[in-house]
Amino acid sequence: MAHESTYQPNTAIERWLDDRLPIVRIMHDQFQTFPTPRNLNYWWTFGGILTFCLAVQLITGIVLAMHYIPSDKLAFDSVEHIMRDVNWGWLLRYTHAVGASMFFFAAYVHMFRGLYYGSYKAPREILWILGVLIILVMIATAFMGYSLVWGQMSFWAVTVITNLFSSLDSIISGLGTAIVQWIWGGYSVSGATLTRLFSLHYLFPFVIAGLVVLHIWALHVPGNNNPTGIEVKSSSDAIPFHPYYTVKDAYALALFAMLFAWFVFYAPNYLGHPDNYIPANPLQTPPHIVPEWYFLPFYAILRAIPSKLMGVTAMFAAIFVLFLAPWLDTSKVRSTKYRPIYKWFFWLFVITCLALGYLGAKPPEGWYLVFARVFTFLYFAHFLIIMPIVGVIERPRGMPGSITEAVLGRGRTGGGAGAEAGGAAAAGPETR
Amino acid sequence: MASHTMTESEEPTRRDFLFIASGAFAAVGGAAALWPLIDQMNPDASSKALASLEVDLRPVREGQAITVMWRGKPVFIRNRTGEEIEAARAVDLNDLPDPIARNANLPEDAPATDENRARDKAHERWLVVIGICTHLGCIPKGQRVGDARGDYGGWFCPCHGSHYDTAGRIRKGPAPRNLDVPPYQFVSDTKIKIG
Numbered sequence: 001m002a003h004e005s006t007y008q009p010n011t012a013i014e015r016w017l018d019d020r021l022p023i024v025r026i027m028h029d030q031f032q033t034f035p036t037p038r039n040l041n042y043w044w045t046f047g048g049i050l051t052f053c054l055a056v057q058l059i060t061g062i063v064l065a066m067h068y069i070p071s072d073k074l075a076f077d078s079v080e081h082i083m084r085d086v087n088w089g090w091l092l093r094y095t096h097a098v099g100a101s102m103f104f105f106a107a108y109v110h111m112f113r114g115l116y117y118g119s120y121k122a123p124r125e126i127l128w129i130l131g132v133l134i135i136l137v138m139i140a141t142a143f144m145g146y147s148l149v150w151g152q153m154s155f156w157a158v159t160v161i162t163n164l165f166s167s168l169d170s171i172i173s174g175l176g177t178a179i180v181q182w183i184w185g186g187y188s189v190s191g192a193t194l195t196r197l198f199s200l201h202y203l204f205p206f207v208i209a210g211l212v213v214l215h216i217w218a219l220h221v222p223g224n225n226n227p228t229g230i231e232v233k234s235s236s237d238a239i240p241f242h243p244y245y246t247v248k249d250a251y252a253l254a255l256f257a258m259l260f261a262w263f264v265f266y267a268p269n270y271l272g273h274p275d276n277y278i279p280a281n282p283l284q285t286p287p288h289i290v291p292e293w294y295f296l297p298f299y300a301i302l303r304a305i306p307s308k309l310m311g312v313t314a315m316f317a318a319i320f321v322l323f324l325a326p327w328l329d330t331s332k333v334r335s336t337k338y339r340p341i342y343k344w345f346f347w348l349f350v351i352t353c354l355a356l357g358y359l360g361a362k363p364p365e366g367w368y369l370v371f372a373r374v375f376t377f378l379y380f381a382h383f384l385i386i387m388p389i390v391g392v393i394e395r396p397r398g399m400p401g402s403i404t405e406a407v408l409g410r411g412r413t414g415g416g417a418g419a420e421a422g423g424a425a426a427a428g429p430e431t432r
Numbered sequence: 433m434a435s436h437t438m439t440e441s442e443e444p445t446r447r448d449f450l451f452i453a454s455g456a457f458a459a460v461g462g463a464a465a466l467w468p469l470i471d472q473m474n475p476d477a478s479s480k481a482l483a484s485l486e487v488d489l490r491p492v493r494e495g496q497a498i499t500v501m502w503r504g505k506p507v508f509i510r511n512r513t514g515e516e517i518e519a520a521r522a523v524d525l526n527d528l529p530d531p532i533a534r535n536a537n538l539p540e541d542a543p544a545t546d547e548n549r550a551r552d553k554a555h556e557r558w559l560v561v562i563g564i565c566t567h568l569g570c571i572p573k574g575q576r577v578g579d580a581r582g583d584y585g586g587w588f589c590p591c592h593g594s595h596y597d598t599a600g601r602i603r604k605g606p607a608p609r610n611l612d613v614p615p616y617q618f619v620s621d622t623k624i625k626i627g
Contacts, residue, residue, distance in 0.1 A: 160568040
């Protein structure tokens with residue numbers, strides 16, 4: 001949110017720096033005095049948690065790369081070498097592996113938060129789109145990182161997922177095969193494939209870091225959404241980011257870190273698949289190829305559709321449909337709190353995603369397949385049918401006049417000088 | 433620039449020419465510089481060098497199958513029994529999900545008859561196919577004694593449930609194509625050269 005800079009350089013050296021590179025001013029204005037809605041709940045702490053997760057993955061990853069050998073002959077052994085011989089190697093690797101799961105857990109909570117409170121709606125569409133781009137690059141990064149272990153699940157996950165591109169053969173003959181061989185650097189998944197996956201796995205987290213900077217920038221233009229979905233209108237609606245939200249974020253982060261540590265120390269392999277402790281064997285497919293838990297809903301969608309090309313298309317569409325959410329949702333009210341009909345559909349959507357996750361781990365046959373198809377339909381229906389229609393037919397509940405009123409009740413509102421920035425943008429959500 | 437008169441903009445100037453020429457030069461140069469960066473990912477000379485392989489068929493008895501590695505992929509070689517050949521021949525081509533032979537040794541549109549899946553009439557009992565499921569690249573079961581061979585007695589892919597018959601043709605399940613027949617020839621009656 002654009003606000004007057006309150007930074008006061010007190011010493012000569014601060015003034016000297018501020019005239020040349022106002023970096024201290026930016027940090028002060030954006031992360032210290034930044035006006036933040038006073039009513040943010042704990043669902044808003046996941047942004048900070050996600051930044052922590054990215055930092056953990058970058059630091060442990062860079063350290064692990066000092067010991068890992070990206071070669072089809074040595075990769076598996078070098079991972080065991082990290083586990084057994086490298087000082088603290090077991091801790092670093094388990095933190096990195098569990099960290100991927102924690103990262104996705106936090107990202108999914110963050111996304112459901114955005115969907116529930118309408119954080120994707122105007123004027124935050126770019127913020128939302130950048131978030132979807134981040135999850136896309138996260139998916140690619142996690143997939144490539146999983147392959148580096150070069151166990152049976154690694155190898156066959158790479159085989160199955162890279163083969164998805166061969167479905168393009170049914171559009172232009174030979175195109176899919178050419179793309180797949182280009183990705184492999186050979187006629188099958190091989191050492192050449194492993195080295196390029198390693199190279200890109202090292203690169204992509206920095207792409208994510210760049211996108212995160214843009215994401216925060218896009219957040220700081222309109223400012224935070226909040227549980228009411230009403231824009232900040234007066235100074236009494238907002239409080240400075242520090243110390244109020246730095247403390248709240250730190251408290252939530254501490255709880256999150258306890259969950260993280262519990263997995264690292266007590267159940268480091270609980271979220272993984274035991275078959276990945278078998279070295280990759282190109283001549284033997286494991287009986288059930290199952291991706292990591294955070295990909296299961298997408299895997300269920302892939303397998304729910306009988307045609308290979310359509311299955312692949314649907315799986316990618318499941319992510320791409322998120323880009324369109326700001327325009328598919330026709331409701332003028334942001335927060336689902338004030339949307340009596342949509343509220344039910346939101347929770348149906350949460351159940352749909354969880355059900356697809358469950359079904360993605362089951363063999364695609366019998367009732368599992370039937371339900372996978374039903375929930376795949378519901379997943380897309382939520383965006384393409386529910387969001388446009390419910391927004392039009394629904395009569396929203398009465399909304400408070402301002403964030404302050406929502407927190408303190410009537411009569412205490414309007415501490416400041418009336419509408420500040422964003423007053424016009426909030427015209428929609430205010431309609432009673 | 434918008435205030436320029438029509439007469440001036442109609443006649444291309446020396447500057448216009450230089451602008452377009454340098455832009456085109458930079459575009460072509462950029463594309464040319466990009467190509468090595470893209471093409472370096474394609475299969476390299478050492479993987480192409482492993483292109484051909486000779487296999488001695490003498491140890492493979494009737495009803496047995498062996499797997500060899502060619503270009504990093506498993507190749508299934510099966511010495512089929514009379515019944516297996518009969519079963520494959522009895523199938524109506526209209527019942528096949530993929531009616532194309534997928535035999536690298538035949539024209540691209542050859543129909544998927546059992547004859548077209550083997551190399552030639554004299555060696556019809558030998559079936560040589562790439563042992564990679566055409567769905568998502570798993571290795572189908574059915575090579576070893578005791579393996580599940582699916583509903584049609586050929587191969588069965590455990591990943592997503594594709595069934596192949598005794599001619600390696602897809603019969604049931606999500607796979608779109610028959611198992612590919614690699615380029616190969618009989619060097620002698622008991623030896624083949626793949627690739």
